[in-house]
Amino acid sequence: MAKSKQINKVVLAYSGGLDTSVILTWLKEKYNVEVIAYCAEVGQEEDLKAVEEKAMATGASRCEFRDLRDEFVRDYCFPMLRANAIYEGEYLLGTSIARPLIAKAQVEVAHATGAEAISHGATGKGNDQVRFELSALGIDPHIQIIAPWREWDLKSRSDCIAYAEKHKIPITVTAEKPYSMDRNLFHISYEGGVLEDPWNEPKKICSYGLRTRWMRPISRWSLPCVIKLAILLRSTAKTCLQGRSLETVNAMGAEHGIGRVDIVESRFVGMKSRGVYETPGGTILQKAHRALESITLDREVIRLRDQMIPEYSSLVYRGFWFAPEREALQAFIDQAQQVVSGEVRLRLYKGNVTVLGRRSDDSLYDERYATFEEDEVYDQKDATGFIRLNALRLRLRAKKR
Numbered sequence: 001m002a003k004s005k006q007i008n009k010v011v012l013a014y015s016g017g018l019d020t021s022v023i024l025t026w027l028k029e030k031y032n033v034e035v036i037a038y039c040a041e042v043g044q045e046e047d048l049k050a051v052e053e054k055a056m057a058t059g060a061s062r063c064e065f066r067d068l069r070d071e072f073v074r075d076y077c078f079p080m081l082r083a084n085a086i087y088e089g090e091y092l093l094g095t096s097i098a099r100p101l102i103a104k105a106q107v108e109v110a111h112a113t114g115a116e117a118i119s120h121g122a123t124g125k126g127n128d129q130v131r132f133e134l135s136a137l138g139i140d141p142h143i144q145i146i147a148p149w150r151e152w153d154l155k156s157r158s159d160c161i162a163y164a165e166k167h168k169i170p171i172t173v174t175a176e177k178p179y180s181m182d183r184n185l186f187h188i189s190y191e192g193g194v195l196e197d198p199w200n201e202p203k204k205i206c207s208y209g210l211r212t213r214w215m216r217p218i219s220r221w222s223l224p225c226v227i228k229l230a231i232l233l234r235s236t237a238k239t240c241l242q243g244r245s246l247e248t249v250n251a252m253g254a255e256h257g258i259g260r261v262d263i264v265e266s267r268f269v270g271m272k273s274r275g276v277y278e279t280p281g282g283t284i285l286q287k288a289h290r291a292l293e294s295i296t297l298d299r300e301v302i303r304l305r306d307q308m309i310p311e312y313s314s315l316v317y318r319g320f321w322f323a324p325e326r327e328a329l330q331a332f333i334d335q336a337q338q339v340v341s342g343e344v345r346l347r348l349y350k351g352n353v354t355v356l357g358r359r360s361d362d363s364l365y366d367e368r369y370a371t372f373e374e375d376e377v378y379d380q381k382d383a384t385g386f387i388r389l390n391a392l393r394l395r396l397r398a399k400k401r
Contacts, residue, residue, distance in 0.1 A: 005116065005144070006116070007031060007033055007116045007117045007144060007146075008033055008034060008116060009033060009034045009035075009036065009113065009114060009115040009116060009117075010027055010031070010033050010034070010035050010036070010115055010116075010117045010118065010119050010146060011036045011038050011064070011106055011109050011110045011113065011115045011117070011118045011119070012024055012027065012035050012036065012037055012038060012060075012118075012119045012120070013038055013040070013102060013103075013106055013118070013119070013120045013121065013132070014037035014038060014039055014051070014055055014060070014063075015039065015044075015046075015051070015121070016039075016046070016050070016051040016054050016055065017121075017171075017172075017180075018157065018160050018161065018164065018171050018172075019121035019123075019149075019157075019160060020121040021054065021058055021164060021169050021170075021171060022154070022160045022163050022164055022167075022169060023119060023121050023148045024037065024055065024058045024059055024060060025058060025059055025163075025167050025169060026148055026152060026163075027119060027146065027148070028059050030148075030151075030152075031146070033117075034061045035059065035060050035061060035119075036060065036061060036062055036063075036064055036109070036113055036115060037051075037052075037055035037056075037060035037062070037063045037064070038063075038064045038065075038066070038105075038106050038109045039051055039052075039055075039063065039064070039065050039066075040065075040066050040068050040101070040102045040105055040106070041065060041066065041067045041068060041069060042068050042069060042072050042098050042101070042102065042184040042185060043069050043072070043183070043184045043185030043186075043247070044182075044183045044184055045183065048065060051063075052065075054170065057170075058169055064109045064112075064113070066105045066108075066109070068101055068102070068105055069185055071101060072098065072101055072184065072185060072186075073185060073186075073246055075101075076097050076098070076100070076101050076321075077097060077185070077186050077246070077282070079330055079333075079334070080093060080097050080316060081282070081285055081286060081289060082289070082333055082334060082337045082340075083305075083308070083309065083312045083313075083329070083330070083333045084286060084289065084290060084293075084305075084306075084309055085309065085312050085313040085316055086286070086309065086313055087265065087313045087314065087316075087317045088263070088265055088266065090261045090263045091261065091263055091265055091275070091277060091317075092186075092187065092259075092277070092279045092282045092283065092286070093313065093316050093317060094184065094186040094187025094188070094189065094277060094279050094282065095128075095182050095184075095187070095189050096127070096131065096316050096317045096319075097186065097316055097321075098184045098186070099128060099131035099132055099135060099319065099321075100131065100135040100319070100321035100322060102132070103131070103132045103133075103135035103136045103139075104135060104136075104139055104322075106118050106120075106132075106136065107136050107139050107140050107143055110140075110143060111140070116144055117143070117144035117145065117146055118136060118143060118144075118145055118146070119145070119146040119147070119148065120132045120133075120145075120147065121148070121149070122147070122149065123149040124147070124149045124150040125267075125269060125271065126267065126269070126273075127267050127268050127269070127317065127318070127319065129147055129149070129150075130268055130269070130318060130319045131318075131319030131321075132319075133145055133147070133319075134318075134319040134320060134322070134323075135319060135321060135322055138322035138323065139322065157192070157193070180192045180193070185246055185247060185250075186246070186279060186281070186282055187259075187277055187278060187279035187282060188277070188278050189275055189276065189277045189278075190202065190275070190276045190277075191273065191274065191275045191276065195274055195275075195276060196274060197274075198264055198274045202262050202276040220255040220256055222350070224347055224348070224349040225252070225255075225256060225347070225348045225349070226345065226346070226347050226348075226356065227252060227284075227345070227346050227348065228343060228344070228345045228346075229249075229284075229285075229288050229343065229344050229346065230342070230343050231285070231288055231289060231292060231340075231341065231342065231343075231344065232341045246281050246285075247281075249280070249281035249284055249285065250280050250281035251280075252280070252281075252284070252348065253280025253281055253283060253284050253348060253353075254278070254280045255348075256280075256348040256349060256350065256351065257350065257351040258280040258283050258284060258348055258351060258352075258353055259277075259278055259279040259280040259281070259282065259283035259284070260276075260277070260278045260351065261276075261277050261278075261279075262274075262275075262276050262277075263275055263277070268317065268318045268319070283353060284346065284348070284353055287346065287353040287355065288344040288346060288355070289340070291344045291355045291358040292340050292341070292342050292344060292358055292360055293340055294358070295342070295358055295359075295360055295363040295364060295365045296339045296340050296341070296342065296360050296362045296363055296364060297336060297339065297340065297364075298364065301336050304332075305332070305333060305336055308329055308332070308333070311329065312326065312329050312330075312333070315329070339362040340360075340362075341360060341361070341362060342358065342359055342360025342361065342362070342363070343358070343359050343360070344357070344358045345357040345358070
């Protein structure tokens with residue numbers, strides 16, 4: 001990194017895993033700086049006391065924790081759910097959506113502690129480097145960033161393992177099983193290592209159920225479950241799941257194998273990447289949200305909004321959460337969502353979410369118009385002129401032929 005001014009203190013986004021443990025030691029050696037270990041609590045269900053002890057033992061001057069769980073769900077997950085965001089048809093963006101919040105809080109820690117720079121463990125091949133740095137620079141254009149994977153001579157996770165062993169840094173990753181895992185309240189992901197061969201079946205190589213309640217083995221595969229959710233996503237200040245937390249919905253979905261996907265996605269930097277994700281609660285909520293939209297949103301609003309989904313999803317995936325174009329799209333989406341509220345009844349069964357019923361006080365559905373039985377509100381003869389007017393350009397084109 002080319003330093004524009006002297007760096008004396010660095011805030012490192014620290015997880016206690018292989019990469020950030022090695023980076024903490026490397027920063028002290030390379031730059032001779034004070035390193036503050038910063039840990040964001042976004043629902044990863046880790047022993048934060050153990051993380052702090054490891055950071056201090058590895059050479060951090062102090063640890064700074066930020067509990068971001070409420071903000072994460074309220075101001076990041078739910079706005080994204082209102083947009084029905086999904087990347088390349090399958091990925092519900094669980095890792096992508098956490099990065100801007102983590103980066104925002106990291107910059108705040110840097111400001112509070114007088115640090116001149118921040119650092120992260122994202123590699124030079126991945127998306128996270130872009131997400132972290134775009135977010136940080138979108139908040140503080142003067143913050144300095146140290147990205148070790150773009151500077152040091154370590155070329156692989158195996159090199160990091162060797163470095164850790166040389167410097168007696170305690171790690172849990174081994175050369176035989178070096179895939180990485182990322183977890184938060186919205187999802188869990190695995191990638192790298194043995195998963196880099198897209199022919200390998202993930203359930204044979206991932207330890208589902210070891211450390212998170214919704215990654216446990218499916219326990220109710222043959223027992224269908226009917227649930228009812230009351231949903232209000234119309235503003236960042238109000239969210240309701242009929243008293244159920246996102247964690248509860250996650251656990252319910254996991255019991256039925258909901259939300260497991262295995263995809264090869266297109267990274268922002270250009271290469272293809274294989275990822276294994278599980279987003280049970282997000283999958284359930286998106287299905288329920290779509291069901292409510294079907295009865296509350298105007299047809300043309302749905303059409304316009306659906307055109308925005310690929311662009312919105314791409315912006316989140318590529319790290320442009322704090323960009324003006326994402327905020328502009330969000331404004332349209334949030335305005336449209338003012339009428340989206342109500343109840344949805346769902347069946348969870350063998351990996352599937354099936355809508356059984358939906359109702360809302362703001363419903364546009366009117367059985368008097370939709371019925372196939374006799375009615376007094378719709379004159380079917382009106383359809384003749386409607387069809388002929390819509391067919392006019394087609395008829396003119398056909399005549400020219």
